[in-house]
Amino acid sequence: MSQSESLAMPDHLWRPLTQHALLRGKPRLCMVEAKGCYFTDESGKTYLDTLAGLWCVNVGYGRQELADAAHEQMSKLPYISPVMTAEPVSDFANKLKAMLGMDGHVYFSSSGSEANETAFKIARQHHLQSGQGGERRFKIISRYRAYHGNTMGAMAATGQAERKIGYEPGPPGFVHVMPPYPYRAHPKLSLEDHGEECARLLEETIIYEGAETVAAVIMEPLISGGGVLVPPDNYLPLVREICDRYGVLLIFDEVVSGFGRTGAMFAHLHWKTQPDIITFAKGLASGYMPVAATFARKDIFESFLGEAGDTSHFRQINTFGGHPVAAAVAMRNIQIVEEEDLPTNALKVGEYLRAELESAVGAHPHVGEIRGMGLLTGVELVVDRDSKVPLAESDMTKILAHALDRGVLLGRNTNTIPGRCNVLLISPPLILAREDADRIVESVHGALADLVERGATPV
Numbered sequence: 001m002s003q004s005e006s007l008a009m010p011d012h013l014w015r016p017l018t019q020h021a022l023l024r025g026k027p028r029l030c031m032v033e034a035k036g037c038y039f040t041d042e043s044g045k046t047y048l049d050t051l052a053g054l055w056c057v058n059v060g061y062g063r064q065e066l067a068d069a070a071h072e073q074m075s076k077l078p079y080i081s082p083v084m085t086a087e088p089v090s091d092f093a094n095k096l097k098a099m100l101g102m103d104g105h106v107y108f109s110s111s112g113s114e115a116n117e118t119a120f121k122i123a124r125q126h127h128l129q130s131g132q133g134g135e136r137r138f139k140i141i142s143r144y145r146a147y148h149g150n151t152m153g154a155m156a157a158t159g160q161a162e163r164k165i166g167y168e169p170g171p172p173g174f175v176h177v178m179p180p181y182p183y184r185a186h187p188k189l190s191l192e193d194h195g196e197e198c199a200r201l202l203e204e205t206i207i208y209e210g211a212e213t214v215a216a217v218i219m220e221p222l223i224s225g226g227g228v229l230v231p232p233d234n235y236l237p238l239v240r241e242i243c244d245r246y247g248v249l250l251i252f253d254e255v256v257s258g259f260g261r262t263g264a265m266f267a268h269l270h271w272k273t274q275p276d277i278i279t280f281a282k283g284l285a286s287g288y289m290p291v292a293a294t295f296a297r298k299d300i301f302e303s304f305l306g307e308a309g310d311t312s313h314f315r316q317i318n319t320f321g322g323h324p325v326a327a328a329v330a331m332r333n334i335q336i337v338e339e340e341d342l343p344t345n346a347l348k349v350g351e352y353l354r355a356e357l358e359s360a361v362g363a364h365p366h367v368g369e370i371r372g373m374g375l376l377t378g379v380e381l382v383v384d385r386d387s388k389v390p391l392a393e394s395d396m397t398k399i400l401a402h403a404l405d406r407g408v409l410l411g412r413n414t415n416t417i418p419g420r421c422n423v424l425l426i427s428p429p430l431i432l433a434r435e436d437a438d439r440i441v442e443s444v445h446g447a448l449a450d451l452v453e454r455g456a457t458p459v
């Protein structure tokens with residue numbers, strides 16, 4: 001389609017996180033196909049997708065096996081009420097349990113937000129029925145900067161002010177604590193002391209809220225979309241100890257970090273810390289089908305066993321949870337992740353990417369810190385390295401536009417914390433090759449050089 005044809009097209013699509021006033025008079029950017037780590041727009045221009053769609057296309061685009069799995073299942077049994085089940089759905093639940101190496105059950109839904117809402121409800125109902133006097137436990141503690149979804153409960157757990165402006169009040173019972181953030185920690189604290197301090201503040205919060213009112217703590221093992229915050233090694237084990245001490249359930253949101261992104265199949269394995277409940281979505285079917293899961297430990301599941309006619313069972317249903325086509329595609333997707341050992345590729349190419357970024361722009365006056373794990377990388381940009389004042393949003397936008405013009409789609413933590421949306425985000429498909437990593441480095445280097453030439457917005 002030509003530019004003038006594109007301009008003439010009426011467009012009634014309402015896009016997420018988009019100021020539509022800025023799109024007026026501009027041709028629409030419409031993608032038509034994709035292969036590997038690259039997608040192509042309708043004019044034929046290709047882009048390196050360093051965001052794997054929305055951090056989900058882990059096995060890359062154009063996997064015929066996944067299309068075949070969908071076709072086969074759709075031809076055989078396209079849908080079944082989740083109250084019943086189908087073979088691929090049960091098989092997939094069993095597969096997840098086996099991969100996690102924990103005994104428990106899996107509840108399916110179709111988005112990360114729903115998986116987290118489900119986790120909150122399971123946690124609350126479990127306490128009510130566990131026989132351990134948890135009737136008053138309803139509060140959910142989460143962390144600032146973390147994103148847990150857009151539905152009311154998941155949004156309430158989210159620790160990003162800009163995602164809530166105009167949509168509150170949310171449901172009561174959600175409390176936030178600060179996450180470890182080594183780059184901005186008190187300079188006198190060692191990494192370990194910082195981890196201990198953040199864990200101590202979580203414990204204090206539980207005490208101040210009244211431990212008997214706290215149902216669960218939810219956290220991503222490392223914060224992803226909120227700016228790629230990797231915790232000190234002692235933090236998660238300490239969080240586990242604290243939750244156990246106060247009878248609080250620990251939920252890990254592995255919606256982004258699950259299935260290889262951080263260089264291990266699951267991020268919690270890096271810290272040898274097991275949660276009680278885990279949520280998954282994005283990488284489950286690499287975005288080829290919408291599917292999400294909430295895994296709960298065996299004893300939690302068992303607290304829902306009761307008599308016919310009582311209310312002890314889980315009284316929730318998701319029309320598209322346990323979708324047989326989604327399960328068949330997800331199963332095939334996980335097989336690819338395992339067969340091609342994508343967590344190891346993520347580990348190696350991720351380390352290579354950060355090392356190359358470090359040597360290309362690590363000493364740049366606007367680069368505060370390059371950090372991450374596996375193929376999850378954040379580059380925190382600042383006005384200058386001494387003051388650490390976050391780079392202005394308008395400059396972040398220029399950097400992204402410069403890279404996009406040259407065919408590289410970079411991300412940033414958009415609409416998170418007012419004045420703190422200054423982290424470039426790189427979360428590509430897990431099949432990324434070193435040459436693709438080189439192209440990412442080149443684009444970040446070029447965009448920063450361009451910003452210096454134009455002059456960054458002064459403080």
Ligand SMILES: Cc1ncc(COP(=O)(O)O)c(C=O)c1O
Pocket residue numbers: 110111112113114116147148149150220224225253255256281282
């Ligand atoms: C860590 C995390 N949890 C939950 C969600 C919500 O997932 P969804 O957009 O599928 O509802 C997201 C989405 O980006 C996420 O990054």
